[in-house]
Amino acid sequence: MLFIVDAIRPEIYLESDLKRATGSYFDLMRRYFLEEAQRHGYEAIDMQPRFITRYRRDGVRFEFTIDGHWNSLGHQEAAEAIASSHMFQLMIPQ
Numbered sequence: 001m002l003f004i005v006d007a008i009r010p011e012i013y014l015e016s017d018l019k020r021a022t023g024s025y026f027d028l029m030r031r032y033f034l035e036e037a038q039r040h041g042y043e044a045i046d047m048q049p050r051f052i053t054r055y056r057r058d059g060v061r062f063e064f065t066i067d068g069h070w071n072s073l074g075h076q077e078a079a080e081a082i083a084s085s086h087m088f089q090l091m092i093p094q
Contacts, residue, residue: 007048
């Protein structure tokens with residue numbers, strides 16, 4: 001089983017917003033879920049570092065302007081993360 005955990009969006013785009021969101025309910029639940037998945041032996045990918053790195057590089061957001069769901073860029077980042085995961089490598093060796 002492989003879990004993909006979303007970032008704290010839209011707070012990842014400004015450092016001040018991200019700092020303010022740190023310690024929020026959503027932040028605590030994300031971190032708890034990631035820790036528990038790892039503790040129980042599941043692979044979990046945290047999209048937050050990937051999204052932050054990509055946003056700082058390209059300046060393009062990961063959700064639609066009228067909707068909070070991932071846009072094509074968000075799905076591309078998730079697909080790349082999955083393709084580089086241990087689980088994917090076991091299922092589809094390169």
